Amino acid sequence: MPNSLALPIKVDELPLRQLEKNELVYVKFTLNFNSGDKEADVLAKVVDSQKNSKDETMFDSRLQFINISEADREEIVKYVFEQQRNMLKKELGYNG
Secondary structure: OOOOOEEEOOOOOOOOOOOOOOOEEEEEEEEEEOOEEEEEEEEEEEEEEEEOOOOOOOEEEEEEEEOOOHHHHHHHHHHHHHHHHHHHHHHHOOOO
16 A cells, blocks of 8 residues: 555645546645745645635645655654644744
8 A cells, every 4th residue: 555644735836726536636835844944745646625615716625645755754744743733832822
């Protein structure tokens, strides 16, 4: 089985069209870590794609990364956890 990880992620460069389920797309995006940015280039399969409920000219697409390296997978997981920590700190009122 391919090494894959399914995560919802915002990618500004995706086409402004609804993607077809199971369509393969090549995505390049930036992970904005507190310590600096990291570029990621991955092949992904479309899990779901729907019009955005607040802006019908945009689409929310869920992608499953295909055959990503363990290092890229770890960076993405690290990024998601960092973002969750930042959101929690903001909710709790921490500034540091």
